[in-house]
Amino acid sequence: MSTRRNFIAGAGTAAAATLLTNVTTSAANAAPAAAPAGNGDVSTDQRTARDNILQVDTDMRTNYDILRVNVAQQLSPVIVVENGMQGGKYTLVLGGQRFVEEPISEIFKLAKSIAHVPLGIFSVVAPYLDARIPDGQKNMYPHDLAMVAYAGPGKTDWVDPLTKFVTDLDTARRTLEQAGLPDDLKVSCAHILDAGMTYANDITRRRTFDMKGFEDFTGKIADDIKTNMYWAAKVQIEAVKDLFGRWKDKVGADNWHELYVVVLSMWTTSELNQNSIIIKHLMDADMVDSHLIDLPCQAPSIANAVDVALDNLARIVQDNIAAQMVFSTDQQLADALKGKPDLLSQEILKLLGDSSATSATAASLACPFHSKLKAQKTVRAAAV
Structure with missing residues (x-):
């Protein structure tokens, strides 16, 4: 149940604590403002009157922020999940303590790394696409394509960066046997790497490419990419289940029922987020809708992610109570x-x-x- 307010991806608990100190000190030292008398200038009197009205909201926001800072310090138990390359960084906030783990096997990162080969090639060549959508491709917005294909065909600036990418693909392919991957994952990775190098070398040699050729290349390795996705999902599920089992014992069954989980992710992965899908099966079923919160933000680039999560959760929690008290006669x-x-x-x-x-x-x-x-x-x- 997320708050109606825009999520703030910058104010952490430390910053909020500073705000609390400043606000409290200012409030204590400030003398009550006397209502100014009108001076006969209509426009000035109106501005003064409006400023007095706006001061009410300023006071409200100051008091709201003080409450939010204090509520954030009370929140427990909470699990904050930071999505990232490693599959997820998990922090359990319990009774003022924080327990941090990155439980997911490196197989997750390895499988996804090779599955990203087509996206890596695309990222290099995309600006040099022809902005005309080919026959048979019905799922693209022409304007979107034009913005991505901003350089247009005919230039060969993509050759050098693509050649360097192929060098990295070749190195990964030659050492693949030593990576200790499960057999079927090793096979799918080999297929993806081989296909990627073959396609990239071909278009580099010809100094030209088109959308149809790229789609033919990716179509041939679709099943291999799905195999990599299977392994990434498998190790993630196993790790999160194990972690939540251990943390449930630490929290205790009664407190676990009240658990909030905040999943930080980019907007593009905030719906059906991989961690959220797993976690909803590990929480008490009757609490998932209200206590599992997907928070789109600048993750994983924010440094104080846990503080940001707690700050937003404090807003949610206090709004839950405020809503019923402020709008006691209007449930909508x-x-x-x-x-x-x-x-x-x-x-x-x-x-x-x-x-x-x-x-x-x-x-x-x-x-x-x-x-x-x-x-x-x-x-x-x-x-x-």
């Missing part, structure tokens, strides 16, 4: 404060005359916690 608005919709979304939809979107939005983005409670009440009523 309470759900908006708890969940993903902006508070103004329903009013905007109404004013735009988008009635179908209004009901659809309410149904699809309603707070999972409230939806769960509603379902439980329905079940109890049916039982009676």
Whole structure:
């Protein structure tokens, strides 16, 4: 159940603690402001009046930030997952302590590394594609292709970087036997490397390429790439299951029920994220919708990822309580404060005359916690 506010990928607990100190000191030292009297200048009086009104929101945000900093320090148990090349860095926050592990076998990285061969070649040659979509290719936006193929065909600036990439492919291929890979993974890696070098050497020799030829190359190794994906997924599942089993014992069954998990990922992998898919099977089933949070951000490039996760989770947790107290007579608005919709979304939809979107939005983005409670009440009523 993510907060309606935009996630902040920069404010960590340390920065927030500094804010708390500054805000608290300022609040303690500041004398109550006297309401200024009007001076007869309408425009000045209006500006002053508006500034007084805006000060109310400034005060609210200051107090909200103080609460958020303190709530972040109370959060427990929480698991923060940072997606990355290694498959995932996991941090358990429990009673003020942090336990950090990177549990996933290197097989994960090795399998993905070779599966990325076609993407590596694409990254070099893409700017020099012909921006005209060939017959039979119906799943591309012409404008997107034009922006990627910004250099256009006819130039050969891609030859040198592609030649260097082939050198790395060749080195990996010649030492593949010594890598200690499972047999079927070793075979698929060999096929991908061989096909990649053959294609790259061919277009380098001819100093030209086209989209059709590239698609023919990738089509031949599609099954091999799937084999690599299988192995990456297999070792990841095994490692995360083992880790969660050990951490569940550390947390205890009762506290585990209240576990929050925050998965940090890039926007392009935030839906059906690999870690989230696994984790939802390891949490208490009735808590997944409200306590498993996918947080799109600049991961894995942010340095203070755990602090960012806790900062956002603090917003979510305090909004859950604030929503029911501030909007005690309007559950739809309470759900908006708890969940993903902006508070103004329903009013905007109404004013735009988008009635179908209004009901659809309410149904699809309603707070999972409230939806769960509603379902439980329905079940109890049916039982009676």
